[in-house]
Amino acid sequence: MMIDKIGYVNPVFLEGANRNSQTSKGRDADSIRLSQEALEQSELYQATEIVHSAPDSRVDLVAEIKARIDDPSFLSDAVLDATIEKMLAVLM
Numbered sequence: 001m002m003i004d005k006i007g008y009v010n011p012v013f014l015e016g017a018n019r020n021s022q023t024s025k026g027r028d029a030d031s032i033r034l035s036q037e038a039l040e041q042s043e044l045y046q047a048t049e050i051v052h053s054a055p056d057s058r059v060d061l062v063a064e065i066k067a068r069i070d071d072p073s074f075l076s077d078a079v080l081d082a083t084i085e086k087m088l089a090v091l092m
Contacts, residue, residue: 034042068074
């Protein structure tokens with residue numbers, strides 16, 4: 001078995017490269033047409049980027065919940081029972 005030297009260039013590839021440069025001169029301008037699916041994927045990607053760049057929490061809602069928790073009457077037995085029932089409903 002014999003291994004060629006690194007950097008060996010096949011003359012067939014060089015000949016093909018010259019031929020491609022000649023055919024591209026005949027065109028006026030290049031154009032691209034996107035499919036409807038590609039356009040929809042682009043819109044979906046842009047919407048996803050907007051969602052990811054948005055802040056993770058709503059400051060006003062967080063402040064309201066903190067105020068409710070700080071209120072001593074918030075954590076009553078009725079609220080705790082309702083919370084436990086909701087958690088059990090999800091688990092079952």
